Amino acid sequence: MNRRYILPLVTFIIICLIWDVVVRANGWSVQVFPGPLVAINSVWELITNGTLFKHTVASLYRVTAGFYLAALIGIPLGMILGRIKVIKDAFNPLIQFLRPISPLAWIPLAVIWLGIGDPPAIFLIFMSCFFTLLVSTMIAVESISPIYFQVAANFGFSRYEVITKIVIPAVIPEIVTSLRLTVAIAWLVVVAAEMIAVQSGLGYLILDSRNALRMDYVMVGMITIGAIGLLLDYIMLRLARVDCAFWGSLK
Amino acid sequence: MAHIKIENLNKRYINRRKTRRDDDNPETKVGAEVVVLQDINLEFEDGEMVCILGSSGCGKSTMLRMLAGFDRPTSGRILIDGEQVKGPSSNYIYVFQHNGLLPWMTIWQNVELGVRHIKDEEERGDVIQEYIDMVELTGFEDHHIYQLSGGMRRRAELARALAVEPDMLIMDEPFTGLDFLTRMKMREEVVNMHEYIGKTIVMVTHDIDDALVMGDRIVLMAGTPAEVKVSQKILDVPHPRNLEKEPTLCNLREELYLKLGVSHVA
């Protein structure tokens, strides 16, 4: 029990010590290679003057918007594709073709089409989540045991009941898993997106601080990204334990 | 309620799978037709408990699926009360060989699927409770499937099927995978339930004793393609039956074993 907390803490302290030693030994200027104390100090500074909060909220807003859009469009579409063979046959090759294109490859088009500001960033987040959600939902729906559909036919389910009583509950565990996966991807992509088209967000903070040669601020950006990433993953993990998803862990 | 007539029933499947072993055997070629059932003629009376026996792979499940409307005959007809089976219907409930309960629902919600048409909530609850009590799952209403043993799952599925009050129950090997004692109890329960509700039950089993203890009629299918070798009504042997003490059953048992290709029975 204690080991779970003490061991990582020890590792963390050792890493910080090594970091500190390296900084003192190589003699670079504090601006280029700040030590842990400077970094922590800068974290405090950016927290107290409100900068960090502002950028974090901006990033979270974009991730949330893009992620929700992708989920709201991708999951229902995935269900349709998983249920209706004709539509799948028509669209699947196109989807498989677009899927491996990195969301970052969309940057030029996103900027040209949507200008600067939030829209291109949200679009990039959307692209990074959409196909994964679409395809994993599709596969999940296709792999529902045919027995359940026979039960549905036998008990005279309406089309609506088949969706609400069979399809949706059956795929919730898989969907929760892929939501967890895609939110992590979205969080990766938002940083890159904010380096090109916007004036706020953690990606912008990092880029702007580099231009100002404030590597300590760059590190603050990175530390925040790491911490929020952990938090997001924790939230998604909790989501997997909600009532309607739990049965999937028992399969 | 459910008088069943099967006339000249044929079922052929197109073989879609490649089999390496027998390239010369026309039956295993890709695209070749496999005849599973040939010229099946059967008639079950209303309210009969029909037990279908047959070696594994001879087409018993295929026939039950067509009876339930999940599958179409290649030729021939299945008439239930004079009407041809066109598709699945809640008049004929199929109890699945493997688990047909929905794992994301509780026992209560699963049984509720059968009584969705009852609008009044209180009345519906009473009916659900009645059937859960009937299969002795009282107290397990809010349990999920994974929390139940194999025998309890079968009983829950039975409750769900009975709650629909179908004209006919179709059961595919309902006792497979149950331990010996549970199996004995389930036999008794199904027989009692049948005597109580009097609905037609068509059941596949691979256990001859199951059929002899439970059936009003015993059907034996064998051969490839499968044909009906025996369709015999068991008259005047009341439940509970003791196989050893009933000479008619003993003789029938020996005959069934012989027809299945086993000549010495202990």
Ligand SMILES: Nc1ncnc2c1ncn2[C@@H]1O[C@H](COP(=O)(O)OP(=O)(O)O)[C@@H](O)[C@H]1O
């Ligand atoms: N969908 C199908 N397509 C092709 N062949 C099938 C299909 N379903 C069953 N069969 C074949 O029909 C035969 C009978 O199967 P089944 O009815 O399940 O047998 P049983 O229930 O008597 O053990 C088997 O040889 C099986 O391979």
Ligand SMILES: [Mg+2]
């Ligand atoms: Mg079978």
